[in-house]
Structure formats: structure tokens, C-alpha cells
Amino acid sequence: MGWRPVDEGDLAATLSQQEIDAYRRSASLDGSDPVARLLARTAALVRGYVATNGKVARMGPPGTLPESLVSPAMDYAAADVLKRVNVPMNEDRRKARERAEELFRDVAAGKYTPESDGADGTEATDGPVIEVVATQRGRVSAENLEGL
Numbered sequence: 001m002g003w004r005p006v007d008e009g010d011l012a013a014t015l016s017q018q019e020i021d022a023y024r025r026s027a028s029l030d031g032s033d034p035v036a037r038l039l040a041r042t043a044a045l046v047r048g049y050v051a052t053n054g055k056v057a058r059m060g061p062p063g064t065l066p067e068s069l070v071s072p073a074m075d076y077a078a079a080d081v082l083k084r085v086n087v088p089m090n091e092d093r094r095k096a097r098e099r100a101e102e103l104f105r106d107v108a109a110g111k112y113t114p115e116s117d118g119a120d121g122t123e124a125t126d127g128p129v130i131e132v133v134a135t136q137r138g139r140v141s142a143e144n145l146e147g148l
Contacts, residue, residue: 002060002066002067002115002117002118003059003060003061003064003065003066003067003115003117004060004064004065004067004070005043005063005064005065006039006042006043006065006070006073006074007039008020008035008039010039010070010071010073010074011035011038011039011074011077011078011081013071013074014071014074014075014077014078014096015074015078015081015082019081019082019085019087020035020081022085022087023035023038023081023084023085026084026085034084038077038080038081039077040063042073042074042076042077042080043063043064043065043073045073045076045104046065046069046072046073046076046104047059047062047065049104049105049107049108050065050066050069050107050108050114052107052108053107053108053109053110053113053114054110055110055113056113056114056115056116057116058116058117058118059116059117060117061117064117066114066115066116066117067115068114068115069103069104069107069114072099072100072103072104073100075093075096075097075099075100076097076100076101076104078093078096078097079093079094079097
């Protein structure tokens with residue numbers, strides 16, 4: 001796990017392709033891709049929280065996020081898509097956005113520290129593991145996600 005750019009595939013893991021296409025069609029007439037702009041804005045927002053943390057030894061290149069924050073970042077971005085295309089946000093999506101915002105605040109406060117970008121491509125982290133999901137069988141973290 002390291003840092004990587006987010007792309008439309010990441011957003012499609014949270015939203016349907018139809019919702020993404022509707023968002024793209026509702027774009028301004030300047031010719032730019034609203035999905036690319038949304039992803040860039042979201043990455044910049046999350047990177048700001050990470051930069052505030054102070055425990056991340058090395059941030060990835062501009063436009064990249066720690067793998068452990070990609071999914072929450074897409075939960076955050078999904079709400080912007082739904083607002084623009086005038087789709088009511090269901091309770092699950094609303095809660096996902098709230099959890100993402102709470103996680104980003106915790107990252108900034110140093111309560112959770114995402115992985116640093118290793119200079120040699122390996123992960124470097126000094127902080128606690130960020131919980132990705134909790135199931136009835138136990139907590140699933142970024143470290144043990146591959147075992148599922």
C-alpha cells in the first residue's frame with residue numbers, strides 16, 4: 001500500500017456509472033471534465049488534512065492519496081455528484097460522507113495517521129492503523145484487507 005492518484009474507477013466503486021455520466025453531462029460549457037475536476041478537488045482536500053497531521057513522514061506526489069484514504073475520499077466526493085445531478089442522498093451515503101469527514105478531521109488532529117509514501121515504493125508509517133470497515137467477524141484494516 002502506498003500513495004496513488006484517484007481515478008474514475010475509484011468513484012465508480014462508490015457510485016453507479018449512470019450517476020457519474022449524469023454528473024458529467026451536467027458540466028459547464030468550458031469543455032473540461034467535471035469528474036476529473038471533482039477528483040482533483042477531493043484529492044487536494046484530503047491531502048490538506050494529511051499535511052496538517054504532521055506524523056506522515058513523506059507525502060506522495062501531487063494529486064495522490066494514501067491508499068487507506070481513497071475509499072473515504074470517494075464517499076466524500078459522491079455527495080457532490082449526487083447534489084449536482086439532483087439525486088436524493090440516501091441515509092447510507094449521507095452517513096458515509098459524515099464518516100469520511102470525521103476521519104479526515106481525525107487525520108488532521110493526529111488521531112489516525114495514514115501510511116507515508118515510501119521513497120522506495122514501500123509503505124512507511126509510524127501511526128495507528130486506520131480502520132477501513134468493521135464486520136461481525138472483526139475489524140478489517142488496511143493491513144489485513146488482502147486476506148479477505
